[in-house]
Amino acid sequence: MDTIKVIIDGKECVGEKGQTILTIAENNGIEIPTLCYIKEVKPYGACGLCVVEVEGIPKLLRSCSAVASDGMVINTQSDRVRQSRKIALELLMSDHTGDCKGPCSLNCPAGTDCQGYVKLISQGKYKEAVELVKDRVPLPASIGRVCPHPCETACRRQMVEEPISIAFLKAFAADKDLKSDNKFIPEIKPATGKTVGIIGGGPAGLTAAYFLATKGHKVTIYDAMPKMGGMLRYGIPQYRLPKEVLDMEIDTIKELGVEMINNVKIGKDITLDDFKSKFYATLVAIGAWKSSSMGVTGEDLNGVYGGIDFLRSVALKKPFSIGEKVAVCGGGNTAMDACRTAVRLGAKEVYVIYRRTRAEMPAEKVEIDEAEEEGVTYKFLCNPVEFIGENGMLKEVKLQKMVLGEPDAGGRRKPVPVDEFETIALDSAIMAIGQKISIDGFEELELTNRGNISADTTTFRTSIDGIFAVGDATNRGASIAIEAIGEAQKASEVIDSFLNGKMVAYKKPFVSEKIVTAEDLRDREKISRAKMPQRSAEERKHDFDEVNLGFTDEMAISEAKRCLECGCHDYHECKLIRYANQYDIHPERFCGDKHNCPKEQKLVTIERDQNKCVLCNLCVRVCDEEVGKGILGLVGRGFTTVIKPEFNKPEVLTFCKDCQKCVNNCPTGALKSL
Amino acid sequence: MDCCCNNSDLSLIMPVLDKYADTKGSLITILQHAQEIYGYLPTDVIYYIADRIGESPAKVMGVATFYSQFRLKPVGKYLIMLCQGTACHVNGSQKIEQAISDELGIADGETSDDGLFTLKNVACLGCCSLSPVMMINGETYGRLTPDKAKEILRTLKEKAKEE
Amino acid sequence: MRIVVGQGSCGIAAGASKVYDAIEALIPNTDSELTFTGCIGMCFLEPIVDIYDGKELIKRLVKVQPTDAEKIIAFINGDKNAVNDIEICDDDKAFLEKQTRIALRHCGLINPEKIDEYIADDGYAALKKVLTTMTPEDVIDEIKLSGLAGRGGAGFPTWFKWNAARQSQGEEKYLICNADEGDPGAFMDRAVIESDPHNLIEGMLIGAYAIGAKEAVVYVRAEYPLAIIRLEKAIEQAKEKGLLGQNILGTDFSCEMRIKAGAGAFVCGEETALIESLQGERGMPRLKPPFPAQSGYWYKPSNINNVETFANVAWIMLNGGSAFSAMGTENSKGTKVFALTGKIKKGGLVEIPMGKTLRDVIFDIGGGIKNDAQFKAVQMGGPSGGCIPAHLLDTVIDYKALGATGAIMGSGGMVVMDESTCMVSMAQFFLDFTTKESCGKCIHCRIGTKRMNEILNRIVKGEGKDGDIELLEELCYSIKDGALCGLGQTAPNPVLTTIKYFRNEYEAHINEKKCPAHSCTELISYTINPELCKGCTLCARKCPVSAITGELKSAHKIDNDKCIKCGACYNNCKFNAITMD
Known part of the structure; x- marks a missing residue:
């Protein structure tokens, strides 16, 4: 056999005479992208991704068919080549209609593969489900209980009836795992010898610790409170999240070798400078622990508390007299936690005072309802204007009535005060209107104009090299736990790359998305959402035991089976999306007409979605050239070309050997084995 | 279109197949004859051709749908082929198309309700000096104006009525 | 008489x-x-x-x-x-x-259905000369000497292709004539076949002899029924005279010839797509290499030339290659046939020696612009070519010189445009054509031309956006680079040349929502000048949508929301009271 030598991307490669450039590159470990070439069938030349530049040849060559000759100097990554591939991918994507991922996953700040674990739960594969969740969220039992689940907000099942109970399913699987004898422990990479210090043991700090530890780094978490868990422990009441569950999840993180040091205050016990010298990298995840004030006269009276201060005191089991008449100001989840805690502490009359109406309340609907069941009274369209005391003790609150005016920038109708007042007698008032960061000990770091720590949104770097920051303490301020977890997971990747010598910023991956309307789902059978078994309001309001009793296996499995499986089955194997992310594509530049074919055309055990088809013609060619059947064919010409087995005639199906070769060779998710 | 229950007289195409079925590469020629015989390519004829030449129906369908000459549906009594060549475009073929559309209520590729007319925009007919041009059942009409085009269609309508 | x-x-x-x-x-x-x-x-x-x-x-x-x-x-x-x-x-x-006719030398002079008239005018004399006095190599040398280049558009030296096919290994070889003249606005090849079919047959036989083919096929587009009929008759007559078939003119050269009718696909003008179509497949181009000279029809060595190329061959053999190369320029020899159409006074077939200017053809021969309007541009090479503006009218007809303008020589379509032609709309017309004719195989062409068409479409509708010109240019260059075949690679030419020479028209559409040529209906508005309007009511009566109102003898008004921009009022007003903007 004659051998030839070629230079590919500066590397000398040896090949055989008559081999194509692509084959020689592949044999020498150089990947050239292609969607339409496989060894088993003749080169076709459709996708144009395999183009390369060869010195002395003015045209780009399709390497799948261009035969190499001795001495060729080939460039597979020149700007011209990359531009050609980029445009090809953008054009392809502009006519590729499909969801890479379900809306649940895309709407999850941590990018959890909800559809994936829901599917595993539906199959009874709980451990696998937990493993998949923990790829993004190391505290699933806790988060599954408390998360306001943006995933469910986005869930398309609600266009049929109600969203999938994704969060509770997560908690269900995680509980199973925690109780099992061989709970899931992630694989840990060999020790790198690099150390990371984390300030703050809340959801963000714990998450970062988990992922950095699995990457082989030595992680130490410092926390000012007596125990780890942050707001999950000191901000979320026991009846929603039993601390025993949290403890177990923290223990798992500890088992990865993460050192956890409590009762350490930065600036007092240890300084930021100490971290700089002690650790290769530091992550600041201190949260926002100061209750915001309303600026109302009398807020300094005894008996007026901040929302999270109140919850923290209860969590710390500090002796606390709340009295009989309690008002909670605010409409968020903290207000709900506060009012329901007040009920449990024995208050007889608990009011929630909110400026707008029930419909505008930011708290979760289920929380609002459950609080009401427990006897909380809502006072809508009013706002405290003065706390009135006697001898420094709160006596009553003066409320001003409001009406709803024009919608504000966010679309919510703005409350407008009217000249009408009401006074309520009170023993305590809890101001649950927001949280702020306490910057003590972190003065060195540059802050945003809101007073939060300024961190780069793609690298999480602060103004000081080697110090990163995530979560409630940064940029836009306090948000939900899963948001902080998402940032921490991304930051752990960045920090890992930083520790490895070359920091790589987080880049939001490109995904294909499509629009689905209720009309598209109208033929789905209606199956109602599993209702979480609960203790009765009468029973639960007297103690701090968990309100929810958890799903049974049967409930969880049938609930999980309701999933519409919006995301593409092929996401992890899809060559198209992999390349799309390698070439920084912006197909929206070319948005225009798209194929709009009826979905789900079945061929024996194969489901076809022509709207995802990239017309690489591999299925047709494999069936024709390799299998010798020719069942599939191209129909039409130009842009409107589609691939189909003609007329869907039943006889056609009998020719099909059901060999699945078409499915296996599809570079994207247009074909699916049923 | 996804119906395969048309009952075409397959004996009509047999002589064509007897002549060409064994000559490789004759598919287009066979389809051209079939269309001449049936006026279009009925599904059962396509299946029959596929069977006789030993190709899969998908392959035959692929060829039949690639070339603009082939039709999978019957056409009207009068097939209006409106030239879309450059010269015709420059000289106002769009206005002619609009006029035909106005007169018959059909767009490109459609057949009028009375089954008389099918409009088909075609690539250059090559009568550029007579542009804009249309060809109806083999007869060329050149130097069209919207009014002239309407007039021609009305004459044909009248003619069809008389028949 | x-x-x-x-x-x-x-x-x-x-x-x-x-x-x-x-x-x-x-x-x-x-x-x-x-x-x-x-x-x-x-x-x-x-x-x-x-x-x-x-x-x-x-x-x-x-x-x-x-x-x-x-x-x-x-x-x-x-x-x-x-x-x-x-x-x-x-x-x-x-x-x-004013013309010099070589390819068209018998056109309009002989009866195309009578072989004797062709023979009487030196017909088949070249074939006889070749078969009796020349080796295939001699023929190729003579063609090389003539400088004859492919008249289908690309201008590749004919001798080179013939030689490559001749040199290719294999007993079985094919000679193919590409008569799939698909450029809208071009009809040179049809004229040759309809008017002088034997000239084509003779040229093809000489080519078949040169490359060693025993079978020749003419691929004629389906829209040319008359050409097919006349060529069929000519083939029959040639067979009867022993000029086709076994032992032609008593020599040991044998060659069969047949016609294959296309079925309506512009892409089949691309030689590998044409081969696929000949084989009864979808006309989708093959990857090149291998080139047809190595692996063509039925994967055997094949040579494909265009009708006009073959139409020159017999003349060259009779008069000598140097007589042919004496005409023309440094790098373009002989004559070229053009189909002169559009807004031209005298449209028709024009054959002139290379080296004449566009002005010679359009003004001297073609008599200038219809209605003595202003010349704006000429489109050369149809959807694969480009437009050449007025200031380049003195460009000589020469592959290189025309290529330098961004247009191409093309197969001979020459569509003349006047000031009423909108160049953006023209580009859109061509992209609409290529989008419909794209075979759909490669991404760049299938989706790229579609997207270009969509962008152009929104520009002519007044919905163009800032950055659209740049986006078009980016797409153009990428499609030229990435498309699989000539159709896609040249599809951007009409857009690139119109952007190059008429960028201001694009900008006017996008920025000012105006069509300077007053051609894009969505961007026209009509107004009645009350000073000039006599209130004759004619416009109101002519308006098909009753958008014009006004009392008799008082100024009328147009309701622009109702107006469908048909121009009936404008064309009918006797007092020039209606202005178009």
Whole structure:
């Protein structure tokens, strides 16, 4: 056999005479992208991704068919080549209609593969489900209980009836795992010898610790409170999240070798400078622990508390007299936690005072309802204007009535005060209107104009090299736990790359998305959402035991089976999306007409979605050239070309050997084995 | 279109197949004859051709749908082929198309309700000096104006009525 | 006397058959002969009737109507002045006199259905010379000497392709003629086949001899039924005379020839797509290499040339390669046939030596612009070519010089545009064409042309966005680079050239939402000047959507929300009171 030598991307490669450039590159470990070439069938030349530049040849060559000759100097990554591939991918994507991922996953700040674990739960594969969740969220039992689940907000099942109970399913699987004898422990990479210090043991700090530890780094978490868990422990009441569950999840993180040091205050016990010298990298995840004030006269009276201060005191089991008449100001989840805690502490009359109406309340609907069941009274369209005391003790609150005016920038109708007042007698008032960061000990770091720590949104770097920051303490301020977890997971990747010598910023991956309307789902059978078994309001309001009793296996499995499986089955194997992310594509530049074919055309055990088809013609060619059947064919010409087995005639199906070769060779998710 | 229950007289195409079925590469020629015989390519004829030449129906369908000459549906009594060549475009073929559309209520590729007319925009007919041009059942009409085009269609309508 | 009616497709479309029939009805009363010929080339004067006395053309009658038959009979019966009113004027005579006809040398002179007329005019003499005195290598050398290049558009040296096919290993070789003339606005090849089919057959046989092919195929587009009929007849006649088939002219050279009708796909003009189509497949281009010379029809060595290329071959063999190369420029030899159409006074077939200028063709031969309007641009090479603006009218006809403008020589389509043509709309027209004709195989062409068409479409509708021109340019360059075949690689040319020469028109559409040519209906608005309006109510009555209101004898108004921009008011106003903006 004659051998030839070629230079590919500066590397000398040896090949055989008559081999194509692509084959020689592949044999020498150089990947050239292609969607339409496989060894088993003749080169076709459709996708144009395999183009390369060869010195002395003015045209780009399709390497799948261009035969190499001795001495060729080939460039597979020149700007011209990359531009050609980029445009090809953008054009392809502009006519590729499909969801890479379900809306649940895309709407999850941590990018959890909800559809994936829901599917595993539906199959009874709980451990696998937990493993998949923990790829993004190391505290699933806790988060599954408390998360306001943006995933469910986005869930398309609600266009049929109600969203999938994704969060509770997560908690269900995680509980199973925690109780099992061989709970899931992630694989840990060999020790790198690099150390990371984390300030703050809340959801963000714990998450970062988990992922950095699995990457082989030595992680130490410092926390000012007596125990780890942050707001999950000191901000979320026991009846929603039993601390025993949290403890177990923290223990798992500890088992990865993460050192956890409590009762350490930065600036007092240890300084930021100490971290700089002690650790290769530091992550600041201190949260926002100061209750915001309303600026109302009398807020300094005894008996007026901040929302999270109140919850923290209860969590710390500090002796606390709340009295009989309690008002909670605010409409968020903290207000709900506060009012329901007040009920449990024995208050007889608990009011929630909110400026707008029930419909505008930011708290979760289920929380609002459950609080009401427990006897909380809502006072809508009013706002405290003065706390009135006697001898420094709160006596009553003066409320001003409001009406709803024009919608504000966010679309919510703005409350407008009217000249009408009401006074309520009170023993305590809890101001649950927001949280702020306490910057003590972190003065060195540059802050945003809101007073939060300024961190780069793609690298999480602060103004000081080697110090990163995530979560409630940064940029836009306090948000939900899963948001902080998402940032921490991304930051752990960045920090890992930083520790490895070359920091790589987080880049939001490109995904294909499509629009689905209720009309598209109208033929789905209606199956109602599993209702979480609960203790009765009468029973639960007297103690701090968990309100929810958890799903049974049967409930969880049938609930999980309701999933519409919006995301593409092929996401992890899809060559198209992999390349799309390698070439920084912006197909929206070319948005225009798209194929709009009826979905789900079945061929024996194969489901076809022509709207995802990239017309690489591999299925047709494999069936024709390799299998010798020719069942599939191209129909039409130009842009409107589609691939189909003609007329869907039943006889056609009998020719099909059901060999699945078409499915296996599809570079994207247009074909699916049923 | 996804119906395969048309009952075409397959004996009509047999002589064509007897002549060409064994000559490789004759598919287009066979389809051209079939269309001449049936006026279009009925599904059962396509299946029959596929069977006789030993190709899969998908392959035959692929060829039949690639070339603009082939039709999978019957056409009207009068097939209006409106030239879309450059010269015709420059000289106002769009206005002619609009006029035909106005007169018959059909767009490109459609057949009028009375089954008389099918409009088909075609690539250059090559009568550029007579542009804009249309060809109806083999007869060329050149130097069209919207009014002239309407007039021609009305004459044909009248003619069809008389028949 | 001999009465000859021009019966090319154009002539027939203009009514030549009716004229022929009318004369035929009267001719038995005379001793004259009635016959027909193919395309005379002066489409703007069709139908044309020539009257010969022996070999001498004594009268050329133009725009002849069936009712003129009696005049013609009167003329041949001796009334010298009977046809004066339909005789061609001197100015129009110049249309042919200024041409140099090689490929078209018999067109309009002989009856294409009579092989004897072809033979009488030196027909098949070249074939005889080649078969009896020249080796295949001699033929290729002679073609090389002539400098003949592919007339289909790309201008690749013919000898090189022939030689490559000749050198290719294998007993079985094919010669193919590409008569799939798909450029909208081009009809040179049709004219050659309809008017002089034997010239094509002779050229092809010489080519087949040169490369060693025993089988030749002519791929004719389906839209040319007359060409197919005449070529079929010609092939039959050539066979009968022993000029086709086994042992041609008694030599040991044998070659069969057949016609394959296309089925309507522009992409089949691309040689590998044409081969696929010949094999009965979808006409989708193959990857190149291998080139057809190595692996073509049925994967055997094949050579494909265009009709006009073959039409020059017999002449070259008879007159010598150097006679051919004596015409033209440094890098473009011989003559080129153009189909001159559009907003031109004298449209038709023009064959001139390379090296003439565009101005020579459009103004000197073509007589300038219809209605003496302003010349704006000429589109060369159809959807694969580009437009050349007024300031480049002195560009010489030469592959290199035309290529330098961004356009191409092309197969010969020359569409003339005046100031009323919107160049953005023109580009959109071509992209619409390529989008419809794209085979759909490669991404760049399938989706790229579609997206370009969409962008252009929104620009002409006044919905263009800032950055659209740059986006178009980016797409253009990428498609040129990435498309699989010539169709896709050249599809951006109309866009690139119009952006290059008429960028201001694009900008006006996008930024000001105006069409400077007043051609894009969505961007036109009509207003009535109250000072000039006499209140005659004509416009209101002509308006198909009742968008115009006003009392008799008082100024009228147009409701622009109702207006469908049909222009009826504008065209009918007798007082120039309506302005178009």
